[in-house]
Amino acid sequence: MKKPNGIARRAAGLLSGAALTATALIGTSGPAQAYGTNPVPDHFTYDTDTCPCSGGNLTDPFDGTYFEYDAGGRAQKVELYSGDWFIGKVEFHPSSEKLWIYDTRNDGDTFYVKATYRHNGTTHDLGTFSAPGTSAVMDYTVKDFDLPEGSGVIFWLYDESGERDYFGSGSGIA
Numbered sequence: 457m458k459k460p461n462g463i464a465r466r467a468a469g470l471l472s473g474a475a476l477t478a479t480a481l482i483g484t485s486g487p488a489q490a491y492g493t494n495p496v497p498d499h500f501t502y503d504t505d506t507c508p509c510s511g512g513n514l515t516d517p518f519d520g521t522y523f524e525y526d527a528g529g530r531a532q533k534v535e536l537y538s539g540d541w542f543i544g545k546v547e548f549h550p551s552s553e554k555l556w557i558y559d560t561r562n563d564g565d566t567f568y569v570k571a572t573y574r575h576n577g578t579t580h581d582l583g584t585f586s587a588p589g590t591s592a593v594m595d596y597t598v599k600d601f602d603l604p605e606g607s608g609v610i611f612w613l614y615d616e617s618g619e620r621d622y623f624g625s626g627s628g629i630a
C-alpha cells in the first residue's frame with residue numbers, strides 16, 4: 457500500500473545491505489541521551505493534487521516514499537541527518553492523514569515528533585510519538601489520524617522527550 461511492489465522489492469534489497477553495515481557498528485556505538493549536535497532536517501513538499509508521487513527526491517536508502525492523490529492536500533517528507541548519517545525521516549501523508557515516523561540508524565538514540573492540526577481557528581494536539589527502538593535498522597510507527605480535509609498540520613521535532621531540545625518542524629495540509 458505504501459508503494460508499488462517493484463519498488464518495495466528493490467528497497468528490501470537495499471535494506472539488507474544497510475542492515476549488515478549497521479550490525480557491524482552496533483558494538484562501537486554506546487547509548488546516548490540525545491544527539492550532541494541536533495539532527496538537521498531536509499524538507500520535500502508535494503501538492504497531492506498532482507500525485508501519486510514517488511521517485512526523484514522521494515527516493516531514500518530505506519523504503520522510499522510514495523504519496524497518494526488527495527484533493528487539496530499537501531504532503532511533506534522530512535529527512536533527518538546527523539553529520540553524514542541518515543538517522544530518520546517523518547512523512548505526512550494527506551491521504552487518510554497519516555504520519556509515518558522512521559528511525560533509520562541503530563545509534564542508541566532517537567527523536568520525538570509532536571503532531572498538531574489547526575481547524576476553524578483552533579489548534580489541536582494529536583500527541584507525541586517516536587519510532588520503536590529495535591535491533592532492526594529501520595524502525596517505524598504509523599499514526600492514522602482522521603482530520604478535517606483542508607486543515608493545517610504542523611509537527612514539531614525534538615531531540616529529547618518531554619518536548620525538549622527542539623530542532624525543527626514540518627507541515628502539511630490534510
Ligand SMILES: [Ca+2]
Pocket residue numbers: 526529550551552553605630
Ligand atoms: Ca486528506
Ligand SMILES: [Ca+2]
Pocket residue numbers: 543559560561562563564565566
Ligand atoms: Ca536511532
Ligand SMILES: [Ca+2]
Pocket residue numbers: 559561562588589590591592593594595
Ligand atoms: Ca533500530
